[in-house]
Amino acid sequence: MLFSSTTFLFAFLPIVLITYYIVPRITRNLVLFIFSLVFYAWGEPVYVILMILSILFNYYAGREIEAAHKKSSLAFAVIVNLLILGYFKYSGFLVDTVNSIFGTSFVNKRLALPIGISFYTFQAMSYLIDVYRGDSKGQKNVLTFAVYITMFPQLIAGPIVRYKDIALQLDTRTHSAEKFADGVTRFVTGLAKKAILANMTGALADSIMQGDFSVMSASVAWLGAIAYTLQIYLDFSGYSDMAIGLGKMFGFTFLENFDHPYIATSVREFWRRWHMSLSGWFRDY
16 A cells, blocks of 8 residues: 555656646645545545544644643543554454453454554644644644645655644745755655665565574674664655655655664664654653
């Protein structure tokens, strides 16, 4: 499904960019929203309804939290988001665990995991918490909020974009040839990381890991471990680079997600540099 969505992105991105820049500025958010839904539907058509329901629920929850400023309202909204996320991500694991411990035979339906559900759920919760804390004002325009939740550049693999970081950009963002060119460069860099370097190191790691460890030399084993660690970094950071680059093409500036984690001198520093939007999210929320 991830490959399907990425293929669709390459096929239709030029059309979206042309449409985005020829329509009046006031309708650009609408273009982004429509294409983001189509992009999401291409990979997971069944779960478009779930995403729309999440948008409406969190939009009205944000309005309620801002108006009433009740901790109970925030708690209810966060619990609903977590229950939905937990149902799709962990219900199968829970059923298998119960069956193995108690010898029961509950049916595990193995639901397909909605693409990007972790990212847009975390983004929705950060919005609600920021509104409750007073760090952000509640969004009154449901289309603008929908663009924030569905924005396709980072929907699949992040980074997690907090509402307060792009609240102004959702309404008034700057576009320039220089920014667009920077976005293209960043996107191509990420694509090269993912499609060339990550795939090459991944193939090397797989070939070594499938070998006979009883006769494998230490140097070859180390080469396999290094190739695997490089593949993970190039894969994740490549997608983040692509998302940040796409964002720039549409006038957005997303925060960085990786900061050369393998030059860290401690485990703590490593986690500060690795998937910074996720670790920062857990730290702050």
